[in-house]
Amino acid sequence: MLEIQNLHKSFGQEKVLEGLNITVNKGEFLSILGPSGCGKSTLIHMIAGLESVSGGKILMKDREVKAPGTDRILVFQSGALFPWLNVKDNIAFGLSNVKADKKSQDRLGDGKSKKSKKDKFSDEEKEERVEELMKKVHLYRFRDKFPHQLSGGMKQRVSIARSLAMDPEVLLMDEPFSALDEQTKMVLHEELQRIWMDTKKTIVFVTHNIREAVKLSDRVLVMGSQPGKIIKDIPIPYAHPRKVTDPNLVEMEKVIMESLKDEIEKRRKEEFGDGYPVEASGVFSGPDYTMGDGI
Ligand SMILES: Nc1ncnc2c1ncn2[C@@H]1O[C@H](COP(=O)(O)OP(=O)(O)OP(=O)(O)O)[C@@H](O)[C@H]1O
Ligand SMILES: [Mg+2]
Structure with missing residues (x-):
């Protein structure tokens, strides 16, 4: 479905991805887990066609990604809703841009787009889709x-619904729940699992929360930093829907923590020098392991 080959990215002198x-297989829920600044957003923006590639290739169904398209829709951390539209119109917004010929090359930005003008959905279908x-x-x-009349969790749900309305091949999510409180996050985890099981969408989910990655994904790619690279590919072979209390998942969290030890040590040395004890960083403590700013 989605193939990333020897991808490199630099911003000026800074090598971000190497x-x-x-x-990414069809129907898979893949999480990309990594510490802050390792290049997760840069990677997902490149897949979305919002950021250029410095080297290598991104292929979507064997065609090179060069621009944004309705086959790859990105759900942002902030939700990014239109404040002047209500819930219904926010969800309906993208539908008028979805063309019938999804196979045409226009969504891959090679300039041949003008041929396919017909909307994928009739007005009636649009209405039905939005209601559903x-x-x-x-x-x-x-x-x-x-x-402005909705809670943070509701806004994120609108954002997810708006992305699904466009019927993308791949749903890209960049830390969509990181700004939410724990309870809301848990509810949305349940909802996202259910939606994924119902729609069988392919999802690429960026997070720095190990527990979230383990709970939701079929497979977790662990990234190292400076420059960003994949250091581990870990399958999570348990049936969905999952509960965080499942002992298998708790065990997987430990496996991932273990695979990150070197990376965490590297970051610790960079930030604190040799004299700083690992225990004092609190990295291994707490119920919700994250790879956020604390490392
Ligand atoms: N447009 C840009 N111009 C220059 N440098 C950039 C740009 N976007 C990102 N970077 C740099 O690339 C590196 C990776 O940033 P990125 O936002 O991809 O990290 P991240 O893994 O998503 O981090 P976080 O978990 O904090 O969101 C950082 O050093 C950042 O400063
Ligand atoms: Mg980011």
Whole structure:
């Protein structure tokens, strides 16, 4: 479905990503886990076609990605809703841009787009899709509300529904729940698992939260930093939906923590020098392992 071959990215002199090779299979839930600044957002923006490639290739169904397209929709951390549109219209917004010929090369940005003009969905289908999605994310009652009248979790659900409305081949998610409180995050984890199981979408999910990655994914790619590269590819072979309390998942979290020890040590030395004890960093403590700013 999605193939990343020897991908490199530099910003000026700074080498951000080096030699990434990733294959994403159809219907897979793949998480990309890594510490802050390792290049996760840069990678997912490149897949979305929002950021240029410095070397290597990104292929979507054997065609090179060169621009954004409705086959790869990115859900941002902030939700990025239109404040002047209500829930229903926010979800419906992208639909008018989805063309019938999804196989045409225009979505890959090679300039041959003008040929396919027909909308993928009729007006009736659009209406139906939006209604169905509002129900799927439990926002039907709130369809006339505007973003400022919604909680953070509701806004993120609108954002997910809006992305699904466009019927992308791949849903790209960049830390979509990181700004939410724990309870809301847990509810949305359940919802995302359910939506994924219902729709069988391929999802590429960026996070620095180990527990979240283990709970949601079929496979976790662990990234190292400076420059960003894949250091581990870990399958999570347990049935969905999952509960965080499942002992198998707790064990997987430990395996991932173990695979990160060298990376954490590297960061610790860079930031604190040799004299700083690992225990004092608190990296291994707490119920919700993250690879965030604390490392
Ligand atoms: N447009 C840009 N111009 C220059 N440097 C950039 C740009 N975007 C990102 N970088 C740099 O690339 C590196 C990786 O950034 P990126 O945002 O991809 O990291 P991240 O893994 O998503 O981090 P976080 O977990 O904090 O979101 C950082 O050093 C950042 O400063
Ligand atoms: Mg980021």
